[in-house]
């Protein structure tokens with residue numbers, strides 16, 4: 001699937017690559033759906049994910065919404081990817097963690113492959129950065145500022161809106177869980 005050096009895969013080929021990496025769903029990213037919203041930052045500060053103020057990849061350390069918008073506006077294409085799976089019931093925390101783990105593994109594989117062709121691509125993950133066993137925030141600088149991955153939410157994106165406008169679902173039904181990420185290129 002991966003082309004020879006010098007031949008960059010287009011969006012449709014990256015979608016195929018994403019499915020080969022293990023994602024349940026993948027699609028071209030609707031760039032017009034990337035709206036950087038202060039209200040998503042308010043959701044972050046409610047700290048339901050227990051990551052607010054605990055990582056260089058998350059608010060407030062990650063910087064302003066304006067900075068997020070400026071960074072993303074350098075890119076003109078992208079793909080959106082999802083890992084979905086069934087849960088035993090709506091309290092199935094182990095099942096949720098297993099799907100998240102699969103999603104992170106799929107995303108690491110995909111980002112590695114996309115970077116081969118697009119070294120300056122911008123990955124936006126699901127959840128806080130897990131590059132290090134323990135984040136250095138706030139005592140020391142980030143160990144890997146070039147590899148740190150912030151979540152779509154940290155960029156101020158409403159993930160459900162981006163997924164639906166890109167032709168995917170956000171919720172795949174009762175007793176399922178789905179994690180969503182994206183990679184911007186060009």
Ligand code: SF4
Pocket residue numbers: 055056057129130131132133134135136137141142143144145147148149
């Ligand atoms: S790369 Fe390491 S230090 Fe930097 S944000 Fe991620 S976990 Fe924290």
